[in-house]
Amino acid sequence: MDAMVPPAAAGGDGLIEVRDLEFTVASQAGKVNILRGITLSVTQGEAVGVVGPSGSGKSTLMMLLGGLDRPTAGSVRVAGHDLGAMDEDALARFRRDHVGIVFQSFHLVPTMTAEENVAIPLEFAGRRDAFTRARAALETVGLGHRLRHYPAQLSGGEQQRVAIARAFVAEPALLLADEPTGNLDQATGSAVIELMFGLRARHGTTLVLITHDPALAARCGRIVSLADGRVVADRPVLAEAA
Template identity: 70%
Template sequence: MSTPDQPIIAARDLTFEVGGAAGRVNILRGVSLEVARGEALGIVGPSGSGKTSLLMLLAGLEQATGGTLRVAGQDLGAMDEEALARFRREQVGIVFQAFHLIPTMTALENVAVPLEFAGRADAFDRAAEALKQVGLGHRLGHYPGQLSGGEQQRVAVARAFVAAPALLLADEPTGNLDRATGQAVMELLFGLREQHGTTLVLITHDPALAARCPRQVRIEDGLIAADSALLPVAAE
């Protein structure tokens, strides 16, 4: 586990390659990044620059092809699939652009899933409380298909926070929502982040949304092109 004075994310010369019909493609070409515990970091950059790939590495959903990556004090490159699944369950919450809710489960069941996997006897009580926190205490028994887009993303936010993760990763969380609904969801997400002291890494194409994070990093062509901790980050 990382201590309060250690970065929750420590990436050194990360590379990530994928195979394709035309051969190997370099997605990340040597990314080094440190993020302090409790920090809110916005990641911006053009489509295809490597933003989402970096998030997938931070979540332990993909393995880097080079470099080192420690998240919450754990060396992700040294972990097998079982250890990575445990790491995600215990340390990471994720909110995607697509809501990724299980359509055959109610809102309550969707939020309880990570707690059930962790063996928590109070999974449903905690899930109900998390849904109340996002304003959906009256929707516990509704299925995703019975909820609006904004409500579905609120369920996804509740699921991401329910296990009190050290790190929250959000990839274009308002991308499928209209502006007003998106703003409401982000107010909720930032409010919960502050309440829980959670580290946030937010990927977005919206400069105004990125600007809500005290620090911004711009990725271009698989490399960090700018870091507002060092120099300003240009808008999209």
């Protein structure tokens, strides 16, 4: 298990600073409040598991932390950047430079090879060594022999390993993972999690892991529980076992 890091105090200077965060969407029945005033601080190097029932706002929170959605109210600061003050181009550059994202459904480009998929963020950054680094990243996740394969030619576990290589290749400060084993069988999912936590430890990456699995959340040093769009518990993992 990763070393425990106690929850950061509200008002701190963490890598992630969320204040009074709200997210509301319109529906035929009226407004739906998905997040209802979340305040959260995460320090550099922490691994935080975010748990809660379906509909509690876990994935919405992740989308807001990655600048993929905009809050209705409140603020989100990541790596010193106020995401609410940035336009779409600036948000794209922010994600390129600071954030890696692993989704449940892999989100690989089907017309690109594994090597090309991993090289994408480096190419966007103008890195001349994009493909050299992509090949090294795929070697690290055990897919050096699959460089020229397309997603449809890979198993689910292999596709998620490509997605993890892509998330880590630019050495981001923050990794967001949303149910990364949700589409995998238990054995494959366990192997993917071991790989992800190993890479996180190697790079010192801050991890926010969205999961329904309490055992997986307990791999993190801290668990944040959501219910009905609010934080209902925020505790170090070891405190639970006391």
